[in-house]
Amino acid sequence: MTGFRTFYDFGSLRSFLNEGAKVPQIGLVPTMGALHIGHVSLIERALKENDIVVVTIFVNPKQFNNPIDLEKYPRVPEKDLALLNVYDRVVVCIPQVNDVYPENDPYEKIELGLLDTVLEGEFRPGHFDGVAHVVHNLMFYTKPSKAYFGLKDIQQLSVIKHMVASTKRPVDVVACQTVRDAHGLALSSRNLLLNEAKHKEALIIYKTLSFVKSNIKVLGKEETLKQAQAIFNQSSLELEYLDVVNRTTFGPYEKEGDDNVCCISAFCEKVRLIDNILL
Numbered sequence: 532m533t534g535f536r537t538f539y540d541f542g543s544l545r546s547f548l549n550e551g552a553k554v555p556q557i558g559l560v561p562t563m564g565a566l567h568i569g570h571v572s573l574i575e576r577a578l579k580e581n582d583i584v585v586v587t588i589f590v591n592p593k594q595f596n597n598p599i600d601l602e603k604y605p606r607v608p609e610k611d612l613a614l615l616n617v618y619d620r621v622v623v624c625i626p627q628v629n630d631v632y633p634e635n636d637p638y639e640k641i642e643l644g645l646l647d648t649v650l651e652g653e654f655r656p657g658h659f660d661g662v663a664h665v666v667h668n669l670m671f672y673t674k675p676s677k678a679y680f681g682l683k684d685i686q687q688l689s690v691i692k693h694m695v696a697s698t699k700r701p702v703d704v705v706a707c708q709t710v711r712d713a714h715g716l717a718l719s720s721r722n723l724l725l726n727e728a729k730h731k732e733a734l735i736i737y738k739t740l741s742f743v744k745s746n747i748k749v750l751g752k753e754e755t756l757k758q759a760q761a762i763f764n765q766s767s768l769e770l771e772y773l774d775v776v777n778r779t780t781f782g783p784y785e786k787e788g789d790d791n792v793c794c795i796s797a798f799c800e801k802v803r804l805i806d807n808i809l810l
């Protein structure tokens with residue numbers, strides 16, 4: 532069962548995966564496409580830990596609270612397939628909306644609590660319901676042992692862990708480090724929407740996060756965030772939020788703990804970028 536393959540529905544993917552005498556151990560890497568080295572790092576980790584890696588490419592309409600954002604989201608399937616077809620044990624699945632969300636939908640909505648009301652939850656109402664739903668269904672139909680997610684979207688990672696625990700899906704959720712460019716900008720499919728000048732300006736995001744990491748233990752939360760915001764405001768980007776929280780619960784920052792994260796969201800022209808740094 533080797534050789535790069537692409538499927539456009541879960542039925543034919545499952546038939547392929549069940550072909551051999553022994554069902555392979557599957558690692559799932561869900562993506563929305565416009566793949567970059569950040570995605571590749573998840574795939575390579577998954578290849579080390581599984582027999583077959585299923586990469587899904589699906590721009591999930593349910594997780595976009597803004598229709599213009601959904602419309603503008605980069606879609607480059609030929610490039611994506613060209614990037615992945617060098618991997619022998621990678622199988623790509625590009626499902627249709629009604630395959631992911633059939634009439635007889637296997638998902639029962641769960642409560643997300645605080646995760647859905649702070650930071651991303653506050654600014655993107657309904658977003659995490661859409662994320663929990665799609666990841667549940669992708670897991671339901673592809674039956675992985677492990678699934679890989681980037682720390683780049685740390686709140687999403689907590690939502691997914693919560694969904695897996697609540698729905699008792701037998702899947703290990705594996706967190707992978709954020710991949711950055713040489714200047715610190717976190718790789719993101721949305722970076723494709725930035726021109727060179729905006730790309731440079733977006734570096735303020737990592738500069739701001741690094742300032743918080745270096746100073747919070749000494750200056751404390753309030754003063755650090757105040758100074759960090761002043762640094763950020765020297766740029767042309769528009770800040771949506773900058774805050775420090777507990778990295779698992781997304782409850783309040785714990786001064787004495789080592790379990791915190793600083794999260795940021797900002798608009799670079801009309802492109803919404805998010806990032807975070809573990810404290």
Ligand code: AMP
Nearest residue numbers: 562563569680681683684708709710718
């Ligand atoms: P997306 O296609 O943006 O939905 O991302 C698919 C997966 O790749 C998610 O688990 C993201 O957290 C992860 N990811 C995106 N960007 C990065 C990055 N720069 N480093 C590591 N993982 C990433």
